[in-house]
Amino acid sequence: MSNLIKDNAIVADEWTRVIPPNLGEETVRKQAGKVVLFKLTGEETFSDEQIAATLIPAGKVLVPFTVWRANKDALANRVSQGEVGLLIATHEAIEDVIAEVKDINVFALVAVYVERFADGRIFTIGNLLRTRFGFKNELRAVGDVLRDQLFFLKRSGFNSYLIRADRNAQEALRSLTDFSEPYQGAVDIAQPAWRRTNR
Amino acid sequence: MYKYDAIDQQLVNERVAQYRDQTNRYLAGELSEEEFRPLRLQNGLYIQRQAPMLRIAVPYGMLSSKQLRKLGEIAKKYDKAYGHFSTRQNLQLNWPKLEDVPEILAELATVEMHAIQTSGNCIRNITTDQFAGVAPDEVIDPRTMAEVMRQWSTFHPEFALLPRKFKIAVSGTEQDRAIVQAHDIGMEFYVDAKGQTAIKVWVGGGLGRTPILGTVIREHLEWQHALTYCEAIIRVYNIHGRRDNAYKARIKILVKALGIEDFKQQVEAEWLHLKDNPNTITEAELARVGQHFESMPYETLPAHDSSFDSAIASNPAFAAWVKRCVHTHKQSGYRAVTLSLKPHGHAPGDITSEQMAVVADLADAYSFGELRASHEQNLILADVKLSDLLPLWEKARAAGLATPNIGLLTDIICCPGGDFCSLANAKSIPIAEAIQMQFDNLDYLHDIGDLELNISGCMNACGHHHVGHIGILGVDKDGSEWYQVTIGGKQGNDASIGSVIGPSFSADEMPGVVQRLIEVYIQERTPEERFIDTVRRIGVPPFKAHVYASKEAANV
Numbered sequence: 001m002s003n004l005i006k007d008n009a010i011v012a013d014e015w016t017r018v019i020p021p022n023l024g025e026e027t028v029r030k031q032a033g034k035v036v037l038f039k040l041t042g043e044e045t046f047s048d049e050q051i052a053a054t055l056i057p058a059g060k061v062l063v064p065f066t067v068w069r070a071n072k073d074a075l076a077n078r079v080s081q082g083e084v085g086l087l088i089a090t091h092e093a094i095e096d097v098i099a100e101v102k103d104i105n106v107f108a109l110v111a112v113y114v115e116r117f118a119d120g121r122i123f124t125i126g127n128l129l130r131t132r133f134g135f136k137n138e139l140r141a142v143g144d145v146l147r148d149q150l151f152f153l154k155r156s157g158f159n160s161y162l163i164r165a166d167r168n169a170q171e172a173l174r175s176l177t178d179f180s181e182p183y184q185g186a187v188d189i190a191q192p193a194w195r196r197t198n199r
Numbered sequence: 200m201y202k203y204d205a206i207d208q209q210l211v212n213e214r215v216a217q218y219r220d221q222t223n224r225y226l227a228g229e230l231s232e233e234e235f236r237p238l239r240l241q242n243g244l245y246i247q248r249q250a251p252m253l254r255i256a257v258p259y260g261m262l263s264s265k266q267l268r269k270l271g272e273i274a275k276k277y278d279k280a281y282g283h284f285s286t287r288q289n290l291q292l293n294w295p296k297l298e299d300v301p302e303i304l305a306e307l308a309t310v311e312m313h314a315i316q317t318s319g320n321c322i323r324n325i326t327t328d329q330f331a332g333v334a335p336d337e338v339i340d341p342r343t344m345a346e347v348m349r350q351w352s353t354f355h356p357e358f359a360l361l362p363r364k365f366k367i368a369v370s371g372t373e374q375d376r377a378i379v380q381a382h383d384i385g386m387e388f389y390v391d392a393k394g395q396t397a398i399k400v401w402v403g404g405g406l407g408r409t410p411i412l413g414t415v416i417r418e419h420l421e422w423q424h425a426l427t428y429c430e431a432i433i434r435v436y437n438i439h440g441r442r443d444n445a446y447k448a449r450i451k452i453l454v455k456a457l458g459i460e461d462f463k464q465q466v467e468a469e470w471l472h473l474k475d476n477p478n479t480i481t482e483a484e485l486a487r488v489g490q491h492f493e494s495m496p497y498e499t500l501p502a503h504d505s506s507f508d509s510a511i512a513s514n515p516a517f518a519a520w521v522k523r524c525v526h527t528h529k530q531s532g533y534r535a536v537t538l539s540l541k542p543h544g545h546a547p548g549d550i551t552s553e554q555m556a557v558v559a560d561l562a563d564a565y566s567f568g569e570l571r572a573s574h575e576q577n578l579i580l581a582d583v584k585l586s587d588l589l590p591l592w593e594k595a596r597a598a599g600l601a602t603p604n605i606g607l608l609t610d611i612i613c614c615p616g617g618d619f620c621s622l623a624n625a626k627s628i629p630i631a632e633a634i635q636m637q638f639d640n641l642d643y644l645h646d647i648g649d650l651e652l653n654i655s656g657c658m659n660a661c662g663h664h665h666v667g668h669i670g671i672l673g674v675d676k677d678g679s680e681w682y683q684v685t686i687g688g689k690q691g692n693d694a695s696i697g698s699v700i701g702p703s704f705s706a707d708e709m710p711g712v713v714q715r716l717i718e719v720y721i722q723e724r725t726p727e728e729r730f731i732d733t734v735r736r737i738g739v740p741p742f743k744a745h746v747y748a749s750k751e752a753a754n755v
């Protein structure tokens with residue numbers, strides 16, 4: 001059974017996630033040395049060798065940003081067919097991604113990968129994609145995605161959620177409606193409670 | 200004070216249901232320890248040495264008598280019939296059962312209370328001055344804005360999982376009593392040259408392992424933009440704050456690393472996008488919330504009351520209490536009263552269920568049914584008539600709530616320490632108790648005068664030891680408990696961080712060490728000087744010399 005929630009229902013996942021192969025080398029974990037590297041600190045990034053060795057299958061594929069960037073021209077056609085989704089990791093600077101892709105709406109799907117539940121950068125990234133960069137298509141959370149993030153993810157502009165494989169998506173679905181009248185304006189409901197209703 | 204409408208109540212009720220479900224999933228083994236952790240933390244539930252510890256939110260310190268009565272009942276029913284008021288204007292229960300917490304939350308919801316975001320890496324309870332609304336030096340009552348910010352920060356989706364906890368303080372007085380400079384964001388309200396409410400915004404303060412006082416990021420912010428500007432700051436922090444090392448994850452570390460100019464530039468750039476979004480506060484919303492904080496229906500009273508004057512003259516114990524525990528008020532004929540939760544020889548900030556009931560009754564009888572918790576861990580009745588002070592004192596005294604030591608050495612700010620907290624290096628409550636017993640002579644205590652003594656059981660600094668005039672910090676040396684002493688710390692507009700006087704001491708030595716610090720002060724002070732002033736004038740060396748001289752002598 002699928003563990004993908006889209007909008008308010010469980011649906012089949014049509015997308016194949018492309019994962020660069022593990023080449024047996026040490027994982028590269030960037031160390032904090034310079035402030036500008038803060039966001040990379042301790043986070044896994046794919047090496048050039050891994051990216052070069054990545055095979056991209058046919059059909060609808062969800063491709064990591066760095067892999068897409070290395071194969072930009074080769075993938076251009078498939079992008080325009082709506083066959084390519086872009087996978088962004090939470091430590092990747094969203095401004096850099098946008099600068100590289102120009103029009104984010106060429107992708108039928110953008111997914112944000114969160115390595116750990118506690119990594120709340122995903123919320124800001126979702127928010128920016130929707131409110132600043134005008135992304136209109138499917139926005140998906142993948143990785144350590146559990147039921148108790150869903151309400152916040154929804155409010156941050158996501159509309160699909162790939163629940164971690166060992167969890168029940170049916171139950172997770174319920175959390176989308178944990179709260180009926182949120183206080184503050186956010187992506188899904190832009191107006192704060194006091195502008196929506198006569199309090 | 201603020202009263203819930205249907206939206207507020209529904210949200211809190213839904214939270215109870217949500218948390219009940221989370222607890223059930225955890226107890227059923229569907230949530231791992233690690234997965235349940237951030238969930239319970241966002242609800243103020245720590246697992247500590249003895250038992251779980253539940254932190255209940257007291258937004259900006261305001262409580263009604265009804266709420267306090269309920270807290271007393273809850274402490275009796277689910278805990279050992281006492282609670283602990285913390286330095287963040289919250290109430291902590293030290294012994295509740297994990298399985299009972301959903302029920303406790305359900306009971307809290309009946310009196311418009313909750314434990315939302317009292318812990319965890321999110322925006323915490325917003326704190327302010329305990330004399331908000333009644334202080335004569337108040338420019339703007341910060342509670343309206345604190346409530347607007349409370350609602351905005353509650354389940355703010357973008358900031359639900361920050362790199363680390365995030366504390367905001369607001370203040371609207373000339374003399375800062377909210378320690379805005381020791382918070383992740385400090386909002387200082389003032390009236391600008393055009394007569395408009397404006398905010399001076401501080402960022403990157405915090406105590407803990409790396410004590411840093413905040414820096415001004417904006418001198419002038421129009422009040423309408425309070426929320427969107429905070430969104431800009433917290434957004435920059437959410438993306439760039441470190442997440443690899445919890446000790447370096449607070450915003451203060453980011454601000455220091457980038458430098459305030461660079462940080463400010465990023466915030467301002469972000470704000471250009473956020474400014475004027477729908478979270479921008481309107482006059483109407485400010486007025487809606489503000490009506491809950493309008494002045495109490497005061498009687499018109501003369502500035503003097505003859506019964507009060509004669510009680511002062513004839514009753515020295517009452518006079519001593521008035522001197523320390525009664526504070527000026529903006530309204531003629533009224534006073535604010537601090538009920539001391541620091542009787543000598545007891546854990547600072549602790550209060551029994553029975554005392555809670557007494558305080559609730561006192562609030563009903565003498566102070567419009569409301570009270571406040573202060574970050575100094577005492578309770579305040581903010582609106583008491585002069586003529587009511589004597590009967591109030593008599594009842595408070597009978598309940599052990601009238602120790603005349605507010606602002607004095609024994610009004611110790613103290614964290615739970617090694618008796619309760621699993622992070623502690625050393626116990627803190629027994630040290631506080633021993634010092635209180637050393638200085639149990641009230642005349643001597645009054646002669647020493649204004650002095651703030653703060654104790655933390657480890658460098659997390661829950662007891663704010665860095666800003667204590669005397670600060671005591673529990674340290675671990677080869678597995679045994681030692682105490683490091685700082686002097687010269689201060690909260691307020693001229694805040695400073697204390698300096699370490701030298702090698703640390705054993706628990707037994709501590710009362711004597713404080714005694715010797717006081718001896719130097721008594722010796723050196725000029726007539727107007729408080730302890731802190733003397734330290735600032737003569738510096739650490741004379742204190743150090745005297746403390747360690749006698750230590751060496753004792754060792755011979």
Ligand code: HEM
Pocket residue numbers: 245247252284285286287291363364381382404405406407408445449613614615616619620621622659660661662663
């Ligand atoms: C017993 C359970 C407690 C635990 C496990 C605990 C844990 C911590 C930790 C880990 C920090 C440092 C966070 C950081 O710097 O990032 C901290 C800070 C703090 N805690 Fe506690 N705490 C406890 C109880 C209390 C109590 C009872 C109070 C109030 C009396 C309190 C008030 C504070 C304050 C004011 C800070 C902020 C210091 C700062 O600005 O960094 N805590 N606590």
Ligand code: SF4
Pocket residue numbers: 614615616617620621622623624655656657658659660661662
């Ligand atoms: S200062 Fe340390 S010992 Fe005291 S409560 Fe905080 S974490 Fe625990």
